[in-house]
Amino acid sequence: MSLQTIKELLEASLTPSPTVIILGLAFCLVAPILLHFLYSTATPYTTLPSVLLLGPPGAGKTALTTLFERGPQDPSTVSGPIAKTHTSQVPSSIELSINSDDPATSYKTNLDEEGATAKKFLLVDTPGHPKLRAQSLVHLSSAEPTIKSSLVSDGGAKSKIKAVVFMVDAAALADGDALPATAEYLYDVLLTLQKRFHSRNGSRAPASMPVLVAANKLDLFTALPAALVKSSLEAELGRIRAARSKGLLDSGVGQDDLAAGEEGDWLGGDGSEKFSFAQMMEFDVDVDVIGGSVTGDGPGAEKWWKWIGERV
Amino acid sequence: MLDTFEILTTSGVVLWSRTYASVSPTVVNNFITDVFIEEKSSVAGAKNGASAAENPPYKHDQHTLRWTFEKELGIIFVAVYRSLLHISWIDKLVDNIRAIFVGLYRDELTKPNTTIVECLTFDQYFDQQLRELEQAGGKSDTRALKNEVLSEDTGDEPPSPPNLTRGQQAPRGVSPGSSPNVSRPGTPSASHLLVAKAGPVAKMSRRARKMQNTTSAPASSGDEGPARKAKAKPVKRGRKWDADGLADEDDGVQLDYSVHTLASDSEVEAGARPGAVEEVDASTWGSQAKGKFVLRDLGDEVSSILADADAKKNAATKTDAPSGLVGTGLSAIGGLFRNVVGGKVLTKQDLDKAMKGMEEHLLKKNVAREAAVRLCEGVEKELVGVKTGSFESINARIQKAMEASLTKMLTPTSSLDLLREIDAITSPSATSLRKARPYVMSIVGVNGVGKSTNLSKICFFLLQNKYKVLIAAGDTFRSGAVEQLAVHVRNLKELTAREGGQVELYQKGYGKDAATVAKDAVAYAAQEGFNVVLIDTAGRRHNDQRLMSSLEKFAKFAQPDKILMVGEALVGTDSVAQARNFNAAFGSGRSLDGFIISKCDTVGDMVGTLVSIVHATNVPVLFVGVGQHYSDLRNFSVKWAVEKLLSSA
Numbered sequence: 025m026s027l028q029t030i031k032e033l034l035e036a037s038l039t040p041s042p043t044v045i046i047l048g049l050a051f052c053l054v055a056p057i058l059l060h061f062l063y064s065t066a067t068p069y070t071t072l073p074s075v076l077l078l079g080p081p082g083a084g085k086t087a088l089t090t091l092f093e094r095g096p097q098d099p100s101t102v103s104g105p106i107a108k109t110h111t112s113q114v115p116s117s118i119e120l121s122i123n124s125d126d127p128a129t130s131y132k133t134n135l136d137e138e139g140a141t142a143k144k145f146l147l148v149d150t151p152g153h154p155k156l157r158a159q160s161l162v163h164l165s166s167a168e169p170t171i172k173s174s175l176v177s178d179g180g181a182k183s184k185i186k187a188v189v190f191m192v193d194a195a196a197l198a199d200g201d202a203l204p205a206t207a208e209y210l211y212d213v214l215l216t217l218q219k220r221f222h223s224r225n226g227s228r229a230p231a232s233m234p235v236l237v238a239a240n241k242l243d244l245f246t247a248l249p250a251a252l253v254k255s256s257l258e259a260e261l262g263r264i265r266a267a268r269s270k271g272l273l274d275s276g277v278g279q280d281d282l283a284a285g286e287e288g289d290w291l292g293g294d295g296s297e298k299f300s301f302a303q304m305m306e307f308d309v310d311v312d313v314i315g316g317s318v319t320g321d322g323p324g325a326e327k328w329w330k331w332i333g334e335r336v
Numbered sequence: 337m338l339d340t341f342e343i344l345t346t347s348g349v350v351l352w353s354r355t356y357a358s359v360s361p362t363v364v365n366n367f368i369t370d371v372f373i374e375e376k377s378s379v380a381g382a383k384n385g386a387s388a389a390e391n392p393p394y395k396h397d398q399h400t401l402r403w404t405f406e407k408e409l410g411i412i413f414v415a416v417y418r419s420l421l422h423i424s425w426i427d428k429l430v431d432n433i434r435a436i437f438v439g440l441y442r443d444e445l446t447k448p449n450t451t452i453v454e455c456l457t458f459d460q461y462f463d464q465q466l467r468e469l470e471q472a473g474g475k476s477d478t479r480a481l482k483n484e485v486l487s488e489d490t491g492d493e494p495p496s497p498p499n500l501t502r503g504q505q506a507p508r509g510v511s512p513g514s515s516p517n518v519s520r521p522g523t524p525s526a527s528h529l530l531v532a533k534a535g536p537v538a539k540m541s542r543r544a545r546k547m548q549n550t551t552s553a554p555a556s557s558g559d560e561g562p563a564r565k566a567k568a569k570p571v572k573r574g575r576k577w578d579a580d581g582l583a584d585e586d587d588g589v590q591l592d593y594s595v596h597t598l599a600s601d602s603e604v605e606a607g608a609r610p611g612a613v614e615e616v617d618a619s620t621w622g623s624q625a626k627g628k629f630v631l632r633d634l635g636d637e638v639s640s641i642l643a644d645a646d647a648k649k650n651a652a653t654k655t656d657a658p659s660g661l662v663g664t665g666l667s668a669i670g671g672l673f674r675n676v677v678g679g680k681v682l683t684k685q686d687l688d689k690a691m692k693g694m695e696e697h698l699l700k701k702n703v704a705r706e707a708a709v710r711l712c713e714g715v716e717k718e719l720v721g722v723k724t725g726s727f728e729s730i731n732a733r734i735q736k737a738m739e740a741s742l743t744k745m746l747t748p749t750s751s752l753d754l755l756r757e758i759d760a761i762t763s764p765s766a767t768s769l770r771k772a773r774p775y776v777m778s779i780v781g782v783n784g785v786g787k788s789t790n791l792s793k794i795c796f797f798l799l800q801n802k803y804k805v806l807i808a809a810g811d812t813f814r815s816g817a818v819e820q821l822a823v824h825v826r827n828l829k830e831l832t833a834r835e836g837g838q839v840e841l842y843q844k845g846y847g848k849d850a851a852t853v854a855k856d857a858v859a860y861a862a863q864e865g866f867n868v869v870l871i872d873t874a875g876r877r878h879n880d881q882r883l884m885s886s887l888e889k890f891a892k893f894a895q896p897d898k899i900l901m902v903g904e905a906l907v908g909t910d911s912v913a914q915a916r917n918f919n920a921a922f923g924s925g926r927s928l929d930g931f932i933i934s935k936c937d938t939v940g941d942m943v944g945t946l947v948s949i950v951h952a953t954n955v956p957v958l959f960v961g962v963g964q965h966y967s968d969l970r971n972f973s974v975k976w977a978v979e980k981l982l983s984s985a
Contacts, residue, residue: 082365086348090451107451110361111368112348114410119449146449149347153373155747158974159740208751267755270801272959274973 073336074117074146074183078160078213079191080206081152084240086112087318088191089149091325093118095131106318112151115160120147122333131329145336146183157209164188164216164233187234187335188213189328194239194247194315197256207260210237214261214304214311215291221307232308234335236328237301239315243322250315254301257313262299265291338423339399339416341462343437346372346410349451352437352458359399359416367394367401367414374749374954375714395419402426404434408721409445413437425469432465435645436638464634680724682733684716690730691716694738701981702944704909707951715741739978746946746974748956752930754898755801761897762867774861776869776894778810778854779932780887781902782914783875786934786961788817790902791872792824794959796966799828799837803867808857809843810850810890811874818843821872831966840866850874851886854894871896878917891922898929900958903949905939915949930958933972937962941980946972 037044077085086109094105121142123129150160163185190210196202217233239253248256269290292303301311314327342353342364371394394401400419405412413434415426437458438445444453680686691712698708715737724733757775764770777794781787791807798805807825811817825841832839842857854871861869871894876883891899901918903911919928931949939945946957957972 090349093451108342108350108353108361109348110342110344110350111365111373113346113368113372116345116347116349116451117449118451151348151373153369154749155373155744158743158747204753204756205751208753263756264753267753271753271755272797272969272971274971274976 072119072144072146072183073186074148075187075189075332075336076160076163076185077147077149077189077191078209079152079189079238080193080202080209081111082196083152083191083193083206084318085149085152085191086116088238088240088325088328089116089118089147091318092120092131092147092329111153112149113153113156115148115150117146117148119144121145122329122336129333130326143336145186145332147332148185152209154209157212161212161216164213165220185233187236187332188217189236189238189332191238191240192253192257193241194250194253195241195244197248197253198246203256203260204264207257207264210257211261211264211291214309217309218291218304218307221309232310234310234312235304236331237311237313238328239313241317241322242315243317243320250313253315254313258298258300261291265299337417337421338426338429338466339418340414341416341429341433342414343433343455344412344414345451346412347451351411351453352455352462354459354462363396363399363401363416364414366396367403368412370394371403372412373744402430404430406434406438407717409438409442411438411445425472429465429469432469432638432642433462436461436465436641439641439645460634461638464638468635680730682719682722682724682730684720686730687716687719687734690734693731694734697984698944698947698981700942702905702908702939702942702948703981704912704944704948704951706909706912707944707948710951711738711741711745711947735982739982742947742978742981743974746950746957746977752956752958754958757897758798758803758868774806774858774866774869775898776858776871776896777898777900778871778873778890778894778896779900779902780873780918780928781875782878782904785875785902785904785907787875787902788820788824788872790932790934790959790961790969791870792821792828793961793966793969795824795828795839795870796831797969798868799832799839800835802836804838804865805840805868805870806857806861806864806866807839807841808854808869808871809841810854810857810871812844812846812848812850812853813874815846817872817874818845828966851890851893854890858894878914884917884921887918887921888923891926899926900930900932901928902932902934903945905933905936905943905945907945909948911945911948912952915952915955919953919955928953928955930956932959932961932969933957934961936960937968941983943977943980946977947981 077089079085087106090107090109091105094107120131121144122131123133124141124143150156190213192206192210193202197206214235217235220233237253237257239248239250241247242249292299292306301313304311312331314331316323316325316328318325337356339357340353340355340359342350344350344353344364391403391405394403398419399416401414401416403412403414411434413430415430417423417426437455440458440461441453441455444455694715695708695712698711699705703711715734718741719733719737722733724730761770761775762772764772779787779791788811795805795807807821809818809821811821821843822841825839828837828839842853842860844853844856850873857871858869873887873890874883876887878884899922901915903914907914915928915931922928933943933946933949936943949955950957960970960972962968962970
């Protein structure tokens with residue numbers, strides 16, 4: 025293409041001829057519409073709120089997930105009230121619906137048949153293995169915690185986390201080793217939520233984040249009752265808090281941000297000797313401890329369901 | 337025989353399972369943690385689509401697990417059996433089940449936000465496969481037993497009228513080489529399986545029972561065995577079908593068996609092919625029943641699914657020819673566009689170049705080649721077939737995946753709270769029946785990496801927390817080693833006198849056996865009420881067998897609660913060998929408990945040694961030394977390390 029033709033083309037495109045105007049107008053009108061369709065097809069319009077399910081491995085997170093999901097199903101189509109489960113490696117989410125008029129409705133009732141108005145939400149089950157925890161905690165750290173609604177494929181819409189359920193194996197807590205491990209994870213979760221409170225931008229306070237400590241496996245003889253689970257967890261969290269304040273600094277913490285680092289790692293209210301979940305209220309983190317059981321003839325999971333129903 | 341077969345998702349839900357003998361769920365849980373999460377075995381990792389034979393079997397507590405993994409759908413297929421047994425067809429079973437399951441339920445498996453897959457009907461497919469493979473596998477070693485087995489088996493269910501349109505011969509199961517379906521292997525293992533199934537006789541139809549009573553089937557006589565085989569051969573040749581669904585050659589076999597089945601059971605065909613009739617027919621019906629009736633259709637369906645899967649695999653291996661110049665041009669432009677905008681499905685070719693860059697980057701950060709290659713391979717495996725997000729470039733995606741994979745690798749499996757552990761040992765709770773004793777920690781490493789320095793740093797930290805510490809001079813070899821520790825102890829005493837810590841040196845001079853000195857020190861500490869014993873050891877070259885062998889005795893004598901190895905951040909590729917040799921030096925029952933990486937302040941961003949040693953041993957890093965002072969010891973923070981490793985400054 026010679027210089028001459030380029031020049032001609034430039035001239036033609038800059039002269040206010042009707043073709044150029046029409047082409048320009050058409051582009052201006054069509055491009056936004058095209059872009060809109062491109063994006064609207066990629067992301068669904070409505071995103072469901074979600075409830076994050078955390079906890080150490082073996083607490084019964086996946087079992088609870090399958091219990092809630094299979095609850096309203098016709099028993100003939102599924103293999104049982106819950107599925108057999110093994111250690112999870114990836115998070116998974118399920119869609120559940122709750123009776124929006126009466127949260128106390130059992131998770132077993134099929135809302136479609138009842139004709140009740142259903143409110144849908146996602147229950148996100150996370151792996152509890154220590155190596156995989158970091159991925160779950162990342163979701164909680166921002167001021168407005170969100171999570172990808174469809175974790176399987178990238179590009180899903182972000183869904184707002186409304187509540188956190190922390191599953192605990194109440195039967196294992198009775199003996200030594202499980203309690204520190206569980207408390208450590210819970211400490212990290214609460215600390216992340218606390219830091220989130222400080223990280224607010226502007227005058228808008230971050231939304232409060234209710235946490236349910238679900239003491240599972242109460243159907244077992246050796247399980248601690250919910251009140252005891254609460255007190256032993258609080259005691260252990262207090263011990264961890266004390267140990268961390270005495271412990272070594274993390275690598276990467278420079279001399280200049282020493283003061284800030286110490287401030288941020290103290291869980292709960294300042295200066296108090298004993299830790300209690302009530303101290304977390306200061307940071308808009310509301311902790312409840314409720315007992316229940318996924319399997320067996322124990323108290324069942326209805327109370328947890330009710331708690332979740334009231335929060336979403 | 338087979339104990340359990342399970343199909344489970346990566347999110348932990350068992351989709352389908354069959355149990356013959358109950359296996360503790362911990363077996364499968366340990367398998368998942370070791371192979372998928374912690375990647376303990378060297379060839380581990382989730383290889384997509386690798387057949388069960390390629391995946392190394394996982395052994396745990398008398399059980400062997402054969403497995404295969406379908407990455408795209410996130411499904412693991414596991415077969416569990418006793419390690420004592422040798423089951424030759426198990427790989428085949430796992431692979432076939434995978435092909436069938438994925439073929440049948442692909443749509444359901446890709447549904448978002450649900451864990452339910454309705455696969456209650458999968459039982460029959462599994463039974464069919466299991467039987468088929470058992471026969472094929474059992475045939476070779478049970479030829480002698482065949483005849484007597486046959487005699488009790490001929491009285492099975494009457495066949496259903498075969499469906500002509502789908503009556504294609506199963507290409508696998510009833511291949512010419514395999515014995516007729518009725519011959520069940522007579523191995524004890526096979527009969528074990530039989531027992532597991534509930535009452536075969538009870539489930540048989542009346543007709544079948546009658547037949548069993550009158551078992552005078554011609555096949556039962558011994559001399560007919562070879563003859564039958566010879567006859568069976570031409571019949572079982574695979575038929576070819578044309579487009580209309582008709583056999584394109586007349587191979588002399590009557591397909592429409594319904595006529596004969598209506599007539600009295602076995603006499604009609606007997607005229608044409610005496611003796612062989614019943615056998616041949618029975619095998620084509622495919623309705624082998626161990627007390628359970630399986631439709632002929634099922635076998636065909638299964639075989640067609642398997643054939644499909646095979647065909648797909650073959651097609652995939654062939655490189656697809658470019659579809660003309662225009663086609664490639666368009667796809668190239670589309671690819672470039674998607675590179676920028678995102679939404680591109682990553683292929684191996686796309687990743688190759690970027691992964692090379694990433695590997696280079698890691699090598700520059702002083703990561704040993706071995707570890708870098710493993711990390712990159714892991715990330716590549718994870719990313720092939722993944723769609724990039726909107727406006728996400730390939731490099732950004734790789735960066736993200738590498739960050740996740742580094743975090744996963746460096747994060748320890750259990751809590752590393754040293755103070756808590758010391759408290760648990762020195763002042764055990766009333767409920768546990770242990771006696772209070774001093775907490776013993778020892779430090780090993782190559783010469784000159786800073787063992788004594790880091791020991792003093794740890795000591796300073798413990799003294800600040802008001803523990804009573806005894807330092808044992810276990811280096812009885814190098815001149816000046818004891819005096820060096822004495823200086824440290826004097827300094828530490830002065831530094832912490834006001835804070836209430838107490839420290840003493842236990843030394844026996846030079847030339848003594850280090851293990852004995854350590855043992856005596858622990859005994860002395862228990863007597864005098866010390867909380868913690870820190871044992872220094874002589875530096876040794878990791879490839880000197882003579883020096884390393886004394887470590888085993890040392891571990892046995894001193895019984896340390898924690899053995900820490902000091903590694904330099906400066907060292908390069910050798911760190912892998914160092915960590916491996918030291919980890920293996922304490923005998924079979926003991927390994928390292930943690931690493932201290934010293935001299936981190938001297939390397940800047942190049943903290944690759946961290947990755948190399950964790951890669952080599954799966955032992956976590958506890959502390960990081962960042963300076964010359966007693967207070968320059970830091971807890972290892974995974975986030976910090978990952979940031980440094982990925983920073984491109």
